[in-house]
Amino acid sequence: MLVFFRPHPLRSAACALAALALMAGPSASLAQDEAAVRTAEQLRDRALEGSIAYDLVSELTTRFGPRLAGSASEQAAAAWGADTFRSLGFVGVAVESFPLALWTRGETRVEIVGDFQQPLAAVSLGGSIATPADGIEGDAAIFETYEALLAQPEGALAGKIAVVLQDTVQAQDGRGYGATSPIRGQGPTEAGRRGAVGFVLRSLGTHDHRFAHTGATRVGEGTIPAFAISPPDADQIRRIIRTTEAPIRLRLFSTAGFTRDSLSQNVVGEVRGRERPDEVIVIGGHLDSWDLGTGAIDDGAGVAITAAALKLIEDLPQNPRRTIRVVWWGSEEVSQPPPAAGLAGARFYASSRADMVAGHVAASESDFGAGPVYSLALPAGAAATPFRQAAMRVLTPLGILFDPVPATGGGPDTGPLTAMGVPAFRLNQDGTDYFDYHHTADDVLDRIDPEELDQNVAAWAAFLWLLAESDIDFRALRPAARVP
Amino acid sequence: MLVFFRPHPLRSAACALAALALMAGPSASLAQDEAAVRTAEQLRDRALEGSIAYDLVSELTTRFGPRLAGSASEQAAAAWGADTFRSLGFVGVAVESFPLALWTRGETRVEIVGDFQQPLAAVSLGGSIATPADGIEGDAAIFETYEALLAQPEGALAGKIAVVLQDTVQAQDGRGYGATSPIRGQGPTEAGRRGAVGFVLRSLGTHDHRFAHTGATRVGEGTIPAFAISPPDADQIRRIIRTTEAPIRLRLFSTAGFTRDSLSQNVVGEVRGRERPDEVIVIGGHLDSWDLGTGAIDDGAGVAITAAALKLIEDLPQNPRRTIRVVWWGSEEVSQPPPAAGLAGARFYASSRADMVAGHVAASESDFGAGPVYSLALPAGAAATPFRQAAMRVLTPLGILFDPVPATGGGPDTGPLTAMGVPAFRLNQDGTDYFDYHHTADDVLDRIDPEELDQNVAAWAAFLWLLAESDIDFRALRPAARVP
Numbered sequence: 008m009l010v011f012f013r014p015h016p017l018r019s020a021a022c023a024l025a026a027l028a029l030m031a032g033p034s035a036s037l038a039q040d041e042a043a044v045r046t047a048e049q050l051r052d053r054a055l056e057g058s059i060a061y062d063l064v065s066e067l068t069t070r071f072g073p074r075l076a077g078s079a080s081e082q083a084a085a086a087w088g089a090d091t092f093r094s095l096g097f098v099g100v101a102v103e104s105f106p107l108a109l110w111t112r113g114e115t116r117v118e119i120v121g122d123f124q125q126p127l128a129a130v131s132l133g134g135s136i137a138t139p140a141d142g143i144e145g146d147a148a149i150f151e152t153y154e155a156l157l158a159q160p161e162g163a164l165a166g167k168i169a170v171v172l173q174d175t176v177q178a179q180d181g182r183g184y185g186a187t188s189p190i191r192g193q194g195p196t197e198a199g200r201r202g203a204v205g206f207v208l209r210s211l212g213t214h215d216h217r218f219a220h221t222g223a224t225r226v227g228e229g230t231i232p233a234f235a236i237s238p239p240d241a242d243q244i245r246r247i248i249r250t251t252e253a254p255i256r257l258r259l260f261s262t263a264g265f266t267r268d269s270l271s272q273n274v275v276g277e278v279r280g281r282e283r284p285d286e287v288i289v290i291g292g293h294l295d296s297w298d299l300g301t302g303a304i305d306d307g308a309g310v311a312i313t314a315a316a317l318k319l320i321e322d323l324p325q326n327p328r329r330t331i332r333v334v335w336w337g338s339e340e341v342s343q344p345p346p347a348a349g350l351a352g353a354r355f356y357a358s359s360r361a362d363m364v365a366g367h368v369a370a371s372e373s374d375f376g377a378g379p380v381y382s383l384a385l386p387a388g389a390a391a392t393p394f395r396q397a398a399m400r401v402l403t404p405l406g407i408l409f410d411p412v413p414a415t416g417g418g419p420d421t422g423p424l425t426a427m428g429v430p431a432f433r434l435n436q437d438g439t440d441y442f443d444y445h446h447t448a449d450d451v452l453d454r455i456d457p458e459e460l461d462q463n464v465a466a467w468a469a470f471l472w473l474l475a476e477s478d479i480d481f482r483a484l485r486p487a488a489r490v491p
Numbered sequence: 492m493l494v495f496f497r498p499h500p501l502r503s504a505a506c507a508l509a510a511l512a513l514m515a516g517p518s519a520s521l522a523q524d525e526a527a528v529r530t531a532e533q534l535r536d537r538a539l540e541g542s543i544a545y546d547l548v549s550e551l552t553t554r555f556g557p558r559l560a561g562s563a564s565e566q567a568a569a570a571w572g573a574d575t576f577r578s579l580g581f582v583g584v585a586v587e588s589f590p591l592a593l594w595t596r597g598e599t600r601v602e603i604v605g606d607f608q609q610p611l612a613a614v615s616l617g618g619s620i621a622t623p624a625d626g627i628e629g630d631a632a633i634f635e636t637y638e639a640l641l642a643q644p645e646g647a648l649a650g651k652i653a654v655v656l657q658d659t660v661q662a663q664d665g666r667g668y669g670a671t672s673p674i675r676g677q678g679p680t681e682a683g684r685r686g687a688v689g690f691v692l693r694s695l696g697t698h699d700h701r702f703a704h705t706g707a708t709r710v711g712e713g714t715i716p717a718f719a720i721s722p723p724d725a726d727q728i729r730r731i732i733r734t735t736e737a738p739i740r741l742r743l744f745s746t747a748g749f750t751r752d753s754l755s756q757n758v759v760g761e762v763r764g765r766e767r768p769d770e771v772i773v774i775g776g777h778l779d780s781w782d783l784g785t786g787a788i789d790d791g792a793g794v795a796i797t798a799a800a801l802k803l804i805e806d807l808p809q810n811p812r813r814t815i816r817v818v819w820w821g822s823e824e825v826s827q828p829p830p831a832a833g834l835a836g837a838r839f840y841a842s843s844r845a846d847m848v849a850g851h852v853a854a855s856e857s858d859f860g861a862g863p864v865y866s867l868a869l870p871a872g873a874a875a876t877p878f879r880q881a882a883m884r885v886l887t888p889l890g891i892l893f894d895p896v897p898a899t900g901g902g903p904d905t906g907p908l909t910a911m912g913v914p915a916f917r918l919n920q921d922g923t924d925y926f927d928y929h930h931t932a933d934d935v936l937d938r939i940d941p942e943e944l945d946q947n948v949a950a951w952a953a954f955l956w957l958l959a960e961s962d963i964d965f966r967a968l969r970p971a972a973r974v975p
Contacts, residue, residue, distance in 0.1 A: 066734075069607070069727055069730045070734075072607070072608070072727075080608070123553070123554060124564070125555070125556025125557065125564070125785070126557070215937040216933050216937075217702070217935060239937045242937070243785075246553045250550075250553070250554075300701065449700050449701040451723045452723070452726075452730075453699040453722075453723045453726070
């Protein structure tokens, strides 16, 4: 048993160090700990010399282009994924299919009519319904903030097209997107509830280029056709309303909708644990993408990083003690409601393994682009463990710091697992420019820096080895679990 | 008469300085010279404090959006332009209309079919004809260079879709675009002549974002439907052909074409010369734009820079000796052939003034975006004149150098005038990033830096004052004119 991986209740690193000295087992165990660190360092350094990640994301995006949830392209990519897993030496490879209604974008047009007549750069939101065949025309009810829309009473927007111009703030950890994504998710429903006949939002992007961003909107009772315009078009509307008292008149047209029953799927493969094969660490990314780009940063990068990391581990002379499973989830972006937009593959993975979830010792997804990892977040209670010390010994040279805020989730597709009690960790990536490209036509291979991608692989491979060699039980560390 | 404006045949600056000392006229003339320089410096400095240029380009692009040649939007912008000229105090204001066939883009789709099935980000080239209603499908004949296509014998491309992937090199003066623009202009005709049924080129852009660039193609006998794909899509094709021996199959669809007779127009206005009103300096930009963006850098910027510069001169207590005329040319980008794609307004301006062209002492257009001016180019023979010295005294503090290569043209819309013997000068702008945005949907107001725009206004206003106060005769300086 590896000493530094044994969980204990001390919280401060200083105490942990003292405890380590006091509690140290026989020298053979300490040597084993050091061996694990050394192997993790080797994995890290091998990744930095060049992993297969860039080749994987290049082949995925070049061969299949966009991979819309439930599309033939996503299905073909999944078949390729399973072949790839087998060729990498992973075991237990399977394509796990589930039914899914296919949403398609069709045609989209958004324009100002009357005064200031001009077309706007726009896309339909994912999951949006179509307009009537002759479109929707109406005066714009324009809000600088979502809160201002929510402050409107019922009926206040009758016959209007609601327009929300709120900016998405740029932030390294993507919290700007966290703040505005409810506008996209709930905005159409909230506007429809107040009588609006159409919904337009400023794209949830942090750039000033003429790309409109798609992304899922919640579709339910009373939903209305929903669109995003590019940031420069939102600013164009701001300029127009400063020059005129008259309402801006908009015309919307879309043929979007859920068109037919189809199939989506998860691809799974693993490196089986040599001692505790039923203790599973689940990692991965999502194989589907939006239809506008080729899904290189969202989420070809995560798919490639996690598989490349596992391949480095598979190449070692012996497997780790625990199982590491990579899942390329299907249909993360959009799926027919209810119960929710997106995450269909994640829900299927978790629900079809309800009896095995107790054996999932940790879960994490790489789904925040291809920027470098800058921090490690562990579950609550793990900060003061020797495991954390070992991890930071290996990760610090990659420019990675320890995040003082515990991980409460491991990424979108681990959400259903987290809800079932599976602990999460995160290798947080620098996403400063992620929302410049995310969900746009510009999400293509050109956005990926191979060296930054390999820094991710280095972090994942090294961390996974340490975690899979250890017997740390994150569940046992939970504060709640220690209260009688 | 201003001494330093008197042309003389000495070529080197050192000689010119010596000559100036020897040939200096009466002190009253020297004082006048100094007064002209001081006024030019004042104009320069006022512009740097903030001109009306940004307001003009903002209003133009916000109010009218895209201004396709011959469209209702271009017509409305021209009417606004004439009102604007009058409100600025310009005289002789007129909208000069001419007939033009309206080209419209309609719908466009370019996709890979079969293996590697995926849509590509593409636009129709300006002036392109439509495909048949059910599109065109064919194997791609792919060329890394235009020369490789031209090396093909007649019939070699029968039934194929010709694809040229040649890159456009980034260069401060735009010469990369000069090298590749023949591919767009002549490529479809050359490919059609060799049997191709469709033509696709890598966008003439210097970026790696998913914007396809439009731009005029020459339409004549045997022309074929012509498209541009974005740079990342061209690189996608490069990756595909490295992985497969099989031909790539493409499917093209377009409803583009010249659809109906319309009108376009030039807008003219001037500040009349107080002593030599018939000696005209013609400046301006083009009011039309492509339909994808709002034509902010191409050429709202030039339209705004030249009018704002003239407005600063109009504000002075007295007019310059010569007339300065600003022309906002119509239909620079596209017009029905023959004889040529584009420049319809420029040709109309020149041909309708054939008897007055001898009075045009110089012509120049601002049509290279909104980047700062970095050099002044004068007609051949002007390098060694005191006029050049005066100009550089005023322009050097703006970061502008004297271009050792004489100006042979003053910009696209002055081409017909140059052909009729009118001398040209150029205030060359830094266009390093111009072809990142030019002719794309991303050519919007956000691309313009107001301070850089005002640096342009400063250069134009100062230079124009010096030229309009002088009696330099560029025609007389021509080397050919000095050979008996």
